[in-house]
Amino acid sequence: MxxxxxxxxxxxxxxxxxxxxxxxxxxxxxxxxxxxxxxxxxxxxxxxxxxxxxxxxxxxxxxxxxxxxxxxxxxxxxxxxxxxxxxxxxxxxxxxxxxxxxxVIPNLPLDDVPVGEDEDDNVRLKTHGEKPVFQFNEAPREHYELGEKLGGMDFATAARQSGSRFVILKGQIARLERALGQFMIDLHTQEHGYTEVSPPLLVHGDPLYGTGQLPKFGEDLFKTTTDHYLIPTAEVPLTNLVSGEILAEDQLPLRVTALTYCFRSEAGSAGRDTRGMLRQHQFQKCELVSITRPEESLDELERMLGCAEKVLQKLGLHYRVMTLCTGDMGFGARKTYDIEVWLPGQDAYREISSCSVCGDFQARRMNARYRPADSKQTVHVHTLNGSGIAVGRALIAVVENYQNGDGTITVPEVLRPYMGGLEKIG
The missing domain is CATH 1.10.287.40 (Serine-tRNA synthetase, tRNA binding domain)
Structure with missing residues (x-):
């Protein structure tokens, strides 16, 4: 707004x-x-x-x-x-x-955002690590091939129960997904200073208006018969923690995180990524939200990006960071960084995190303000959000990057404490 x-x-x-x-x-x-x-x-x-x-x-x-x-x-x-x-x-x-x-008018881009039409015009900011070198001759398999052969991913039963774009995870693959989520939330709360929140998964329309999903993107949401919406991301309830509030200056920056299920209709993605887990109606994500003073928000964006990167670094995954062009940014963003992880099974980079600064765009929609210590006037806060990171896509990345020639999956060392010491899924 x-x-x-x-x-x-x-x-x-x-x-x-x-x-x-x-x-x-x-x-x-x-x-x-x-x-x-x-x-x-x-x-x-x-x-x-x-x-x-x-x-x-x-x-x-x-x-x-x-x-x-x-x-x-x-x-x-x-x-x-x-x-x-x-x-x-x-x-x-x-x-x-x-x-x-x-x-229905999108946020205005910052001056340093590259001008372009779509993802082809995004600009690579940096690359971390190297692509894995496998000790077997055949081409790396995709995650759904490996997961189905291990008996840990069941797409057919999920389709019978719920339709397309769902999966049932079983056994050690299900445990691996849980381990990834717990590892992320622990990292962000214990090392990065975020406060953990367990928010509702159902919200009314006002919070979605506040963060910019409504009215323009209503078709991307799942609406219930009781006029509630399933959250498309925990950004919605987390950012709305300050809706209608006047914060004291010493409360800022406010940093919160949540590990939740998210629900998206994927209305504009017909025919895209129909195999596997890349684009699901239901998925888990560890969300990061920051509420800051206006003069701090750009530094906070860099900090948030670093927090999301640390997840992939600790998992030992190769990735690159892209600065999104004006045509590829989200509706409420003024500047966005995408982290794209390398998926050897696809032989491609795929988005696994987006970190955005929104300025006072969402704050005006939510009427979220703070009062500077030396002033009687109130000022709109700045809001930021980022994925820290998408759990399902992290699962895909681990499965594909840590695959072995015999079809087993090596468990990254950082996840073994969450897996009861298990070193290999087979």
Missing amino acids: FDIRWIRENADAFDRALAKRGYEASAARLIALDDSRRSHITKLQEAQERRNAASKEIGKAKGSGDDARAQELIDEVAKIKAFIQAGEEEERKLVADLEAAMA
């Missing part, structure tokens, strides 16, 4: 920034909507002033015995009252029209 006053004062800059994201110029349309709202409010104020004045004149007319004039004024006041009542409803509609128009 944006400050319409800022748009008025920076209309050209606003439209140029939207153009970088492939959106049409919108400043004139938004200003026109705001002009209508302002004009109507002025009429209401003038009517209220006349009503107050007429009410005083009624008393004077009655005091002077001019009953006819008093009745004229009484009739005038009644008409003004009716006009104001109808006008207040119209004002709410005009405010709603302006907010609805702004609610």
